[in-house]
Amino acid sequence: MTTLTIDKAGPTRKTKYGSMSRDRAWALRWSYFFLVIFAVFFLTPPIYMLITSLKTSAEISAATNPWWVFHPTLENYIGLLTSNQFLRFFWNSAIVSIFVVSITMLISVPAAFALSRMRFWGSTVLGTGVFLTYLIPETLLFIPLFKMFAVIGDVTGIQLINRWYVLLIIYPTLTVPFCTWIMIGYFASIPKELDEAALIDGASWFQTLTRIFIPVALPGLIAATIFAFTVSWAQFLYPLVFTTSTDQLVMPVGIITTLIKGDVFNWGQIMTGALLGAAPPLIIYAFLMDYYIAGLTAGATKG
C-alpha cells in the first residue's frame, strides 16, 4: 500500500474566503438593476404609443413634454372605432387570420402526425425539407408569386391580385412549416407505448390521432395556433404587394397607407391605430403567455 505522493506543488493562494451570502446579494442587485434598464428599453415604445394616443392634435403640435399627457382625450379612439374604413381593416385582418389559422392547423397536424409517427417513403427528406423552407424568405418569393398570380388571373379569369382571399393561400407558407415543426416536437414526446395501447384497444390510425394525440398534445396545439395567428396578423409585405384597394386592406397596411396622407401625419390617430392593431396579439399574449413561449422554444430545444 503506497500512499499517493501528490504534494502541494501548486501555487498557494492567499486563503481569502469569499462570502456566499454577500455574493448572492450583489448578484441580485446587479440582476435587478440591468433588468430595469432593459425593461425601460423594451417597454418605452409601446408606452409612448399609449401616451400619444391619448393626446389631441393640438397638444401634439404644441410640442409640450412628449412623455406626459396633459389633456387626455379619447377622441382618437372614438374616431377610429367609428370609422368604417378602420373597422373594415380590422375585420379583414380578423377574417384572414382566423381562416389562415384553421387552414394551417388542418395541414400541419396530420402532416406532423405522419412525420413523427409513421415511416413512409421520403419522410426524412420531407422533415429536413420543412426545416429548409425557412431558408427561403418571403422577400424572395413575393415577386415570383406576384407574377404567378397575375398570370393565373389573366389565364383563368379568377382575380387573384388585390383580393384579400389571396392572402389565405399565401400566408400558410409562412405558418405551416413552423407549426408542423412545433407539432412534430410535441407528438414525438408522446411515448410510443400510448400508440401501442391504443392499437391493442382497437383504434384506427385516425382514431389514435383524434382521441389520443390531439388531447395529449393540446398545449402544443394551442402554442401553434397562437403562433399562426400572430404571424398572420402581423403580416405586412404580402398584403402590401397583393392588396391595394382600400376595402381589401388588412390592418398593418391599412393604417400605414391611409393614415399617412401625403405630408400630413395625424400622429394621435396613427398611434391609436397602431396600438389597436397591436392589441389582439398583446391580449392573447397577456392571457396565454406560457403557450406563446412554449411554442417558440419548442422548435429550438426539441429540434
Add this chain to the structure above:
Amino acid sequence: MAEVNLRKVIKRYDEVEAVRGIDLDIADHEFVVLVGPSGCGKSTTLRMIAGLEDISGGDILIGGDVVNDVPPKDRDIAMVFQNYALYPHMTVAENMSFGLRLKRYPKAEIKSRIDEAARMLDIVELVDRKPKQLSGGQRQRVAMGRAIVRNPKVFLFDEPLSNLDAKLRVQMRIEIKKVHQKVRTTTVYVTHDQVEAMTLADRVVVMNHGRIEQIGTPTELYHHPATRFVASFIGSPAMNFIPCQLEDAAGKPQVRISDKIAFPLPAARAARYQKIPRTDKLLLGIRPEHITEASAHSEPGVESFDAVLDVTEPMGMETLIYFTLQGAQVCGRVNPNAGAQDGAPLRLAVDLNNMHLLNEVTGAVL
C-alpha cells in the same frame, strides 16, 4: 486532509425542518458514511458541508475553520455526484484537470497528477475520450479522478453507486475502498444502501427524519443497535421482531413468545434484563442468521423449537425460510440440505446469545 465538525446543524425549508440539529465530529483521514432511507436528510447534510445549500442554523467547520458562509470553491473540497456531473464537452483529461486549470497550476504538475490518478483508477486509455463515449462505471471513475486530482481536505460522495447495476456496484465499492487506502483523505459518503455503509465505513452515521439515530463502527451497529430503526435498517435480511413478554418460571427469567414457546434467557442476559417490568410489551429482536436448523448437540444459549414453514427461498449457499410466530413473519437462514420445504414443519434453533429486547412502544433497545 482535515477534520470536519458539525455543531447543531439545522436545515429549514419554509416551515419544514429537513435536518434537525446534527452533531458530528469526523476525524482526519476517517471514512464516514451517512446512511438512511430517502428523505432522512443525509444528502442535505452533505450538500451543506459542500456549500451547495445554505445552513439554517448551527455551524460547520472544516479543518477547524467555520465555513458556514464560505463558497464551495474556497472550502477546498471535492465532490462525486450521483449523476457524475462530468462536463460533456470536455475530454476526460480536461474534466479531471478543470479545477487545477482554474487555479493556474503549472502544466507539468497538472499532467503528473492526472497520470497518477488515472493509473490509480485504471482509466489511462480513456484520458482523451469524451464522457458520452464512456460506460457508467468508467464515468464514475472519471468523476472520482476529478476529485482525487484536486487533493482536497475532504472528499464528499453523494450516492455515487446508485446509478450502476448490481455487479458494477460491487466492483466500484472495492475501488473506492482501495482509493481511500491509498489516498487517506477524510471522506463523507452518503448512501441509502446499508451494505455500502457496512463495507466502506470506518464509522457509520444512521439518520432518520433529519436526526442521527446512532453513530458507530459497522460492528457496533450490527451487534449493539440502540433503536429499533437502526436494528431493522442494518443487516440484510432485516432483523426479526417478535412480540413477547418476560416472565419468571421457577425463579429463572424466560422470554415467552406464545403459549407453546418460551425460551430461558442466557445467563448474561438474565442479569441485564432483571429490572424490566414483566408486564411491559416487548419485542424479541433476533437476526435471521441466528435462526438456523436445529443441530444434534446443544450449546448454551441456543434453544430449539418447531415451526411450520410458510415459504422457502433457496439461495444456493443457504436457504431462507419464512414462518409465522405470534402474528409476526419471521425469517431464518438454514443449510440448503436441511430439508426445508414450503408448508412443511422444521425443527429450528435460535441463538439467544445474540438476542435483543426492545420496548415495543419506545423502540429503544434495552
Add this chain to the structure above:
Amino acid sequence: MADVALQSSRTAGTQTARKQSSLRSVLNRKSTIAFLMALPLIVLIATLVIYPAFYAIHLATLNKSMARFIGLGNFEFLFKRETFWLVVKQSCIFAITAVIFKAVIGFIVAHFVHNIPAKGQRKWRGMLLVPWVIPPAMSTLAWLWLFDPSYSAFNYTLSFFGIGPIPWTGDPYWARFSVILVNIWVGAPFFMIMYLAALKSVPDQLYEAAAIDGANWWQRIWYVTLPMMRNIIAITTLFSLIVTFANFDIVRILTAGGPLDHTHIFATWAFRVGIEGSDIPLGASVSLFMVPILAVAAIFILRDISKRGNEA
C-alpha cells in the same frame, strides 16, 4: 428470342391481375395513409415555395417587359449600378451587426432573468418579450414617431443634456443606426426567450461541480453555460441571420430605403425596383442575390452543428 418474348408477356398478364388486387391493400397500408396525410404540406411547399423560387430564377433571365430571354443581362446591369453594391453592403452590415447585438443582449437579459428567484421570473419574462409580440409594422410606427424630425421625444429628452437634435432618419449614417436599433429592439426578446429555455436545460449539477472545482461566475458562464448552449446559439443565430437579412417591414416603414438609398436592403430595393418600378425581372434578380449569401451562412452553421452532434 421469340419464346422469351412469349413467356414475358404471359407473366406480364398474371402480374397485372395481381397488381389490381393489391392496389387496395396499398391504399390501406400505413405508409400510404401517412403519405396522404402529409400531402397537403407537400403540395403547399411545392407550389408556393419551391416552384416560385425556381420561377424567380426564370424571371431573372427575362427583360423588363418579360418578352425576351436575356440570360444574365439583369445581373450584368445590377453589377454596374452603384446602388446595388450599396444594398449588398448595407444588407450584410445590417444583418451581422443586428444579429450580434441581439444575441449578446438576449444572452445577458436571459442570464439576469435566470438569476432572480423563480416567482419573479415569469413577470419579468412577460414584460421583456413585449417587443416581439407587437406586430413589427406597428411598433416601427412608434419608433418612426419617436424619431420624428420635429417632434422626436428622444431629442426632447436629449436636449436637457445639451445634446443637439439628432436627425434619426434624416442623416444617412444615423438612419442606418436607427434601422439597426429598431431591429435589435424587435429581435432581442426572441433570443432572450430561447436562451432562457436553454439556460434552464443545463443540469444544475454541472454548475455545482464547477463551483466546487473553483470556478467564479464568469468562469462558470465561459466553461459550462456557453459550451452547453452552443447548439441553441448556432440555430438561433442562423434563423435570425436569415430573418434579419430578409427584413422588409422595419426599413420600409422607417426610412423607405432612404435617405439617398443609404438604408436600402435587398427586400426593400427589390420592392422598389420590382413592384413600384414595374420591372419584375430586375426585382427578381435583386431578391435572388440573397440566396447565395444565405446559403453560405446556412452551410457554415449547419455544418458546425452536425459536427459536434449531441454531447450530453
